[in-house]
Structures are given as structure tokens and as C-alpha cells.
Amino acid sequence: MATETEVVAPVTNGGVQGCCKSGPGYATPLAAMSGPSENLIYVTAVYTGTGREKPDYLATVDVDPSSSTYSSVIHRLPMPFLGDELHHSGWNSCSSCHGDASADRRYLVLPSLVSGRIYAIDTKENPRAPSLYKYVDPKEIAEKTGLAYPHTAHCLASSEILVSCLGDEEGNAKGNGFLLLDSDFNIKNRWEKPGHSPLFGYDFWYQPRHKTMISTSWGAPKAFTKGFNLQDVADGLYGRHLHIYSWPGGEMKQLVDLGETGLLPLEIRFLHDPSKDTGYVGSALSSNMIRFFKNSDETWSHEVVISVKPLKVENWILPEMPGLITDFLISLDDKFIYFVNWLHGDIRQYNIEDPKNPVLTGQIWVGGLLQKGSPVKAVGEDGNTFQFDVPQIKGKTLRGGPQMIQLSLDGKRLYATNSLFSAWDRQFYPELMEKGSHIIQIDVDTEKGGLTINPNFFVDFGDEPDGPALAHEMRYPGGDCTSDIWI
Numbered sequence: 001m002a003t004e005t006e007v008v009a010p011v012t013n014g015g016v017q018g019c020c021k022s023g024p025g026y027a028t029p030l031a032a033m034s035g036p037s038e039n040l041i042y043v044t045a046v047y048t049g050t051g052r053e054k055p056d057y058l059a060t061v062d063v064d065p066s067s068s069t070y071s072s073v074i075h076r077l078p079m080p081f082l083g084d085e086l087h088h089s090g091w092n093s094c095s096s097c098h099g100d101a102s103a104d105r106r107y108l109v110l111p112s113l114v115s116g117r118i119y120a121i122d123t124k125e126n127p128r129a130p131s132l133y134k135y136v137d138p139k140e141i142a143e144k145t146g147l148a149y150p151h152t153a154h155c156l157a158s159s160e161i162l163v164s165c166l167g168d169e170e171g172n173a174k175g176n177g178f179l180l181l182d183s184d185f186n187i188k189n190r191w192e193k194p195g196h197s198p199l200f201g202y203d204f205w206y207q208p209r210h211k212t213m214i215s216t217s218w219g220a221p222k223a224f225t226k227g228f229n230l231q232d233v234a235d236g237l238y239g240r241h242l243h244i245y246s247w248p249g250g251e252m253k254q255l256v257d258l259g260e261t262g263l264l265p266l267e268i269r270f271l272h273d274p275s276k277d278t279g280y281v282g283s284a285l286s287s288n289m290i291r292f293f294k295n296s297d298e299t300w301s302h303e304v305v306i307s308v309k310p311l312k313v314e315n316w317i318l319p320e321m322p323g324l325i326t327d328f329l330i331s332l333d334d335k336f337i338y339f340v341n342w343l344h345g346d347i348r349q350y351n352i353e354d355p356k357n358p359v360l361t362g363q364i365w366v367g368g369l370l371q372k373g374s375p376v377k378a379v380g381e382d383g384n385t386f387q388f389d390v391p392q393i394k395g396k397t398l399r400g401g402p403q404m405i406q407l408s409l410d411g412k413r414l415y416a417t418n419s420l421f422s423a424w425d426r427q428f429y430p431e432l433m434e435k436g437s438h439i440i441q442i443d444v445d446t447e448k449g450g451l452t453i454n455p456n457f458f459v460d461f462g463d464e465p466d467g468p469a470l471a472h473e474m475r476y477p478g479g480d481c482t483s484d485i486w487i
Contacts, residue, residue, distance in 0.1 A: 024105035025095030025479050029272035029332040029486055032095065035409045038476045039064040040127060042108055043439065044086035045076070045461060046470040049422025050433050054466045055079045056086040058110065058121055060128055061439065061459055061474075063415075071457045073464070075129045079119060084112035085422060088473045090153030090161070092120070092183065095484040096208075097157055107133055107185075108475060111150035111163055113421070114225065116141060118150055118163060120185050127477050136185055142169050144187050147179050149221045152203045156248075157487050159183040162191055164215060166201040171222030173237070176201035178215075178250075192245065196252040200239030206247050207270045208487045210277050210294060213245040216265040227427040230318075233285065238264055242281065242292060244300050254300055261286050261304050267327055271334045271355070274486040278355055280305075280328065282339055287323040289339060291355060305358050306350065308341055311370070312379040321369065321378075326420055327404050331411040332481050336361070336449070340402040342420060343428065344368050345388060347402050347442065349449055361449025365390050366440060367398040367418060369428070393440060393458040400429040400437065406474040407444075407481050414442040414451070419470035436461040436468025 026032035041061045047054040060075040079086070090109045097103035108130065110119040116138030123130045141147055147165035154162050161181040168175025176198060178191035192198075200217035207213075217239020218224060223232040232238060240262050244254035258265055263285035270279035277294035281302075289306035308323035323341030330337050330352070337352045345368015350358035369376045371390035378386050390398050400418035407414050418437050419425050425432045441457035444450070462468045475483060 023097040023100040023103040024093045025098050025484050027098055029334070032409050032479070032484070033332045033411065035478060037410070038408055038413075038478075039067075040477055041406070041415065042089070042123070042130065042475045042477070043417065044089055044110065044472045045464070046086055046419065046422055046472060047466070048083050048085040048114060049426065050468070050470065052467050053082060055082055056084045056112075057469075058086070058108070058130060059471070060130065063441070063457075065456075071459055073459065076465075077121065077130050077132065079112075080132070081115065081117065083115050084117055085114035086110055086472065087113040087421070088152050089475050091155050091475075091479065091483050092161055093159060094155045094479050096155060096487050097159060100157070100159070103159055105479060109153040109161060109163075111153055113149055113151060113166075116148045116150060118153070118181075118185070123477055134185055136181065136187065140187060141179060145177070145179055145190050146175050147177055147190070148175070149201075150179065151201065154204070154206070154485065157208070160188070161185070162204075164201050164204050166218060167221040171220060171225065173200045173220035178204070192250040192252070196245070196250060198243040198252070199241055199255070202239070202266055203268050205268050205270050205279065206485060207274060207277070207279075208247055209274050211247050212294075213247040214268055214292065214300075215243045215245070216268045216281055217241050218264060218266060224421070225423055227423045233263065238285075240265065242268075242300075242302070256292070256300060256302060258283065258290060258302060261288050262290055262302070265290070266325075269328070269330050269482070272330060272332050272481065272486060273334055276334070280330070280337060282325040282328045284324050284326055285322060287325050287341065289325065289328070289337070289358070303356075305356065308344070311344065313370070314377045314379060314385060315375045316369065329405055329407055329482050331407060331446075332409065333411065336411065336446070338405055338407065338414060340405060340416065341368070342401040342403050345371055345390065345401045347405065347414070347416060347451060349444070349451055351449060362445070362451040364442065364451040364453065366402050366416065366442075366453065368401045371398070391453060393453060393455060396438070396458055396460060398438070398440070399435055400425070400432050404473045406476070409480065411446045412444050413454075414444055415474055416440050416442065417471040417474065419472050422470060425470060432468075432470060434468065436464065437471035438462070439471055439474070
């Protein structure tokens, strides 16, 4: 692996950022923080589930403040099929390949959560107007591996691509596991050893120096694709476990039951420093941030380090409303953690320089079911009701709740979309079907902490040419703190 001193100054070439003289990305997370500011963001945009018979697409958004098209969609790449439900995205190559001069961060990987297709998007030929390179057919995936419902894609140092899949073709969780693709997106096999599939699938992160990969648990596709039903949790159709795997061997070494404090553990991140043996997972339904860590005997344990208390509410489907932590990320210097409460409507910033004891340093309300003007009201301990002030941006009322987030390499700008998954959007925020998503940008105080809305940035997916669309995950051309892993 290259050392930090070997990194030459990152250059910007037509929007492809952060390339070094070695392989893609950066030698270390701290080196990445000195990379160029983002000019473009690629965003998955969804029509599946909205009632509009249009293909999902990849939107290119201009985020360069000096540009005449700043804060707008400048290109749309429609997929060739209907009904995909584009969701998360990853790269064919990232900082894990930095030591390989032959590796090239060229293809954005777009797994389709519902259709099962996995698209490879060429971003190198024209970064501002990406094109379709190829796609992996879901029937071939199912025939060769039994897998379906692909979700998270991560690049490996071997130039292979690993994709978590959440079930089988029938939507049963029992068929879930990990799909291994070669560097040209040909199907190789399942990654995990036979008999070592997780109970449920969702996200994963690997930390090679500790020879470990950990994956999380959402639920059975046949349950979550219909919307959220609390009875499905009681019926065992949603997860509460972490799966500890040997890396790169694919053998499940430990199954960690998070219990009632860890229902629906979704996103997972190790600290970026590859020497560290700790990280966090966000439990959506329990609304806890949980720290996991390695013990001296090589086993893994966990502890709740942040709890978002449910709020007593009026005029809602339940008497109490969880925050619903659906996404989080860690700054590249491992100083701050950011997470969203999709239902409550706030984004939080915590200092995690002491990983065991996060300290709240910033909080801002940017949507949610409890904003002023909503029929839903929170009830305080004194019995009085209250709601939260949510500012307008460019005269537009913020819709839905903060969902996917992305942080600039230097940690000073946080972007947020507001769509979770079309069936859940329709259930909890039906106005998104009529008015679409948006992207907002929040300025971050990286010294003392603090979050402030940028009043000049608002990308309204309600104004799209083919009608309002749902915006989900965001990626920078040069990689970011949720795509790149260091070895």
C-alpha cells in the first residue's frame, strides 16, 4: 500500500476528482480530506412506485458554486427498463485499490433493489453526462447464485465487486447473501461460504487489517416491499443481528443479537482509520446508534452510545413516533458522526473523538412529520403539544424527512435527500409522490461543531421533465466517505 507521502496533488479532470499517480482514490483518509472540492454529484432518481410509467434514472447535479448551473440537474441518464427502483450505489474501484496503478474508478455500480438488475455506468468518458456501459441480468444472477434484491455494492482491493443481496426471487430472506462480480461485472459466485449466509441482508463494511467484514439486517423483501407493518417485526420478518465474517474468507464467525435496542440495524461503518477495530451501526426502528468493537479474544461486542427517544404524538398511526435512523456517516478524520431521524425530521452531528462517548455538537430540523403546519403534533411531559420550526429554502417548504446524506471530503458540506424507498415514502410521506424529492446542503462547523442550512442550494426533483421523482443516494465522481474503504 502506498504511503501518504507518496500522494501527488489530486487533480480535477473534467469532474473526475481525486486521482493519484497510483491507483484510484487516496492513500489514507486524511489525504482524502485534502482532495478537491466536489463539482458534481450523481444521484439515483426513482419513478418506480410513484405511479409514473417512466424508467428510473441517474441524475448529475452541479454543486460547484461558481457554475452558472449550480444547484440544478444538468444531465439525466434513464435506465433501459421500467420498475427497477434504483437505490444505493458504489464504485467498481476505490481507495482500497489505491496501490494498484492499473485500477481505475470508472464505473458507478447501480443495484436495482426491486428488479434485481445491476447497472454499470461509465462516468469517465463524460463525467457530466454518464452513459450506460452494461448491466447484469437478474435472471442470470438468480440462476447462478439464487440471489435477488441487490442493495449495497463495495469495491474490493482485488478489483472485484461485492454486492449484498437481500433475498431470493420470491422475496424470502432465507435466500440472501453476497454476490461477487469480477472487474467487468461478470458473475463469479456467492462470496460467503456455503451455509454461512446471513439471517437478513442489508449493508456491510470490511476492515482488512482486522480480517473482518460485518453485515447488517433489514428484512425480508416480501415484507418491506409492501410498506412497513409493525406486525411483520413481531412475526420475525425483520432483523436485529450483526453478522461477523472472516475477511476475505467468507466464514461467519459470530452472530451478534442486538436485541430490542437494535431492531432494523441498517447502515454500518467502521472508523475510516484502517487500524481501528470499532465502528457504528444505526438501528432504525429502535433509533439507537450502536458501537461495535473487538475484544481481546477476537470476538466482537456492542453497546448503545446514542439513544433517540420516541416522542409521544397525536394524530399519527401510533401513540409514539421513533426517530427512525435510516442513514449515518463518519467524517474522514473520524472526528464527527452525522445521522438522520427520517420521521422526527432532524439531522444530528456528534463528536466521536472518544468513540465510547459521543457528544452532541449540532442539530437541525429540515423536515419530518412534526414540522409546524403538520397535523401530527408531539406531546411534551407537561401535556402540551409542540412542533418544530423548519425553514424554507428559496421559498420552498421542505418535504419528507432527511434520509440519505453525503459529506464533502473536507467535512464542511453535508448534502441530504429525503426519499427512503418508494413504498415507505408513499406510506409515511405521501406528498413526495405528488411533489417529489429535493436535495439540500448544510454547512458544517468542523471546529466547534454546528449545522447551518445553505440558503442558496436547493435541487427540486418536483420540477423534473417527466414529473416529480424520488432522489436517494448521492456519490461524488472522486469517491467519498461512504464509498471508499482503506486497507
